[in-house]
Amino acid sequence: MRTAQEWLDAYGQSHQNPTNKTIHWICIPAIVMSIFGLLGAVPSPFESPWLHWGTLLAIGAVGYYALISIPLAIGMAAVSGVMLLLVQALAALPIPLWASSLGIFVVAWIFQFIGHKIEGQKPSFFEDLQFLMIGPMWLLAALYRRAGIGY
Template identity: 35%
Template sequence: MKTLTEQLAQYAAYHRDRRNIATHFVGIPMIVLALAVLLSRPASTWGVLPVALSPAWLLFGTASVYYLALDAALGLAMVVFSAICLAFGWWAASLSTLTWLGIGVGLFVIGWAFQFVGHAAYEHRKPAFADDVIGLVIGPLFVLAEALFELGWRPALRDAIEAKCGASGANERH
């Protein structure tokens, strides 16, 4: 398994323009939230569980285990974000089918629009997942790490990532 630095550096190599990264700060959380909404149905207790489980639990649980294996602190932060998404998904799934689908599909489509605009207009490079599907899982972790880097979190990790792929902002055209 690749290390956290390797995974983030590989993803970061596709995201060096700060404007593209900014679109990801909007688009990726919307997509993750959309997945929580859309996968919160169907849900069942199978007659024995204290809470109803859905496909969203399987996706977010599996991703959380992976994030925790990569890095305990960042993984824990992702678990908190995942719990918020799952709670929102559970709420949205309790609404009418039309409203549930409208919320989920709306978030999904708008989130992906942000992603593709960022890559087409600013990065001029295909998304990371086009070459490695794990980019779909690393994207949310990348956004969280970038936000934390801006707050001064783990500068050595940021430096290691930039040593592998260059500083963000290098591709910006003024």
């Protein structure tokens, strides 16, 4: 398995353009939140509004990140918690959660592809689907570096 730095370096190769980077800073969190929202809108056997399929995906994702880097997994657990809070806020809106989440998902992906057109590089996940998981970690790792936190 690749190290965290190997994953981040490989992902970063197709994310050099400042405009594409800015788009990713906005759209990756939006996509993650929208996926949690879409899964949260699927009926589940759980009685708590906090425990739904999106929550289970978040837990599984943190487990994946823990295989790569414990410090990044801890950060991703916190980020996932914030995203799940945002899903609860979306659920309180007068529009159905699935509809708002789907709208965010589609718009964010459109902008992601625009960013890669500007970059002149295909999205990394065309090479390896695991890069879909690395994008959020890449953003968090950048914050860690700015804060002087090792990973």
